[in-house]
Amino acid sequence: MKAVLRRGFHFALTVGPGVAWITLFLFLPSLLMALLAFMTNDPYGQPALPLTVHAFTQVAGYSFLGWSPGNLEVVWRSLLQAAYTTVATALLAYPLAFFIARAPVRYRPVLLLLVIVPSWTNQVVRTYAWMQILAPDTWLSHVAVALGFLPQHMGLYPSSFAVSMGLVYNYLPYMVLPIYASVEKLDWRLVDAVRDLYASGWRVFRHGVFPQTVPGLLAGIILVAIPAFGAYIVPQLLGGDRAMLLGNLIAQQFSSMPDWPFGAALTLVMLLFTFGGLVVFRRMARRLNAGEANLL
């Protein structure tokens, strides 16, 4: 009896505080948001009873002005930007990961550091730097003007393009590192076997190399797609009204024009896509036999 009590006491003492903290300050706030989504916005911008699904019809685009696709467009645009970012970072990450993995052993730490250090610099700094690079009359804008992408004396930001650029830049290291981890462990004997079967170029990569890097790629996709979908800093600094993403639309409902129930409903939409995506993704990973994609 005494032993059981002591066990319970020990369990409560160790696991208790952390779990209580996270329950109180993370689960409870999330539940509160879920509740707010079903309330109505009173004239003072405060959530009020009764419980309705009004906020969700607002997400779908219905307002007292009739229907408009604006909100759904923002959700769609966020999904697209997350997709672009994931594809672009993967395309850039592969050559870089191979480059580092095939460099002489003593240079690898330095090369890795070159990838990691920029991501240690605060995201606000990393993003506003692009405001300067994409501003009007810089060399990059001159090139864009010369190629006919831009009218004279215009900058490349704010725009959807600038947002894509910022997202790819910010999340690239989170794609490079897990892919590098897989490439470093690559079994080159398998690749040689594929070569011995007279496969060439693309097919060596397709059948010999790529399957071995899938776990890293999957981890990279999770680490890039989720934060890119929920991005706030990048679209806020580099996007205009027409490049707004879901994170900014949510933030707006809690600051400048408060409509908490609407904001909370948008939050649930974001969480739904995030967790839905994770579930689908885990199924895919299992089918590809890549296990938990060495994420944790």
Place this chain on the structure above:
Amino acid sequence: MRRASAIDRAMQGMAIATLAFLWLPLFVVVAFSFEPEAAAVHLTGFTFDWYERVWQQGGMLHALFRSLELGLLSAAAGTVLGALLAVGLHRYRGRGFAILALIVYLPIVMPDVIYGISQMVFFNYMHRFIGWPSAGLVTMGIAHVSFQIPYVALVVYARLVGLDRNLVHAAADLYASPLKSLYAFWLPVLKPALIAGFLLAFTLSLDDFVISFFTSGPGSVTLPIYIWGSIARHGVTPQTNAIASLMIGAVLLVALAQTFFQARRHGYLSSHGQPSA
């Protein structure tokens, strides 16, 4: 064979271009912090004036101290809670694993906008009903601790898993009082993991902007919030570049010191990417 080597060279070129892409913005920020003309788009000269102004204005130093205060206090609390959690879950492994997975996954996969805003709303209601806490360092600290706990728990848990189980049983069998086994066994054994966890928690706190931004209040302006505010008020100015350059310099120093020490210890660098905003 010639074709293959051309492809190889193209890939190498792309890799080097990608590295340049990663560093270009940092170079631009540092270069323009020395540019005398405030609104220049091309470099025209060299000056230290902007650094002097940053120093004179004092707001930045104040923000830096807030960042350090918040980072140290939250990391201390986060390390204690995270380490306890890891110890408990390790000892009651069967029962705890599902909870660990849930607790560890939620803060990592939840987009930080949602994280910050739901806490802001929650603290707002709490303040309205029980008069505590008001938005400021306290709310920011609470928010930071809640995202640090899982990361510290992961680091400490990894160390516990690598530990010899017999050692743990021996420590439990020798009739030491819990307090005695804590300082005679657990603390020395877990010291490296505790230090690593604390440093990770501290870095996460310094690096965070979004969650801090939504849970902050008057008088709790940290360095990233200070930079954000100055961009919102004045746009990008040479002073922002000067502050940012100082941050980049500090990060570089830390990175170099770390590589140096690790190169001396194991001869290679361990890469720990931290998934954050």
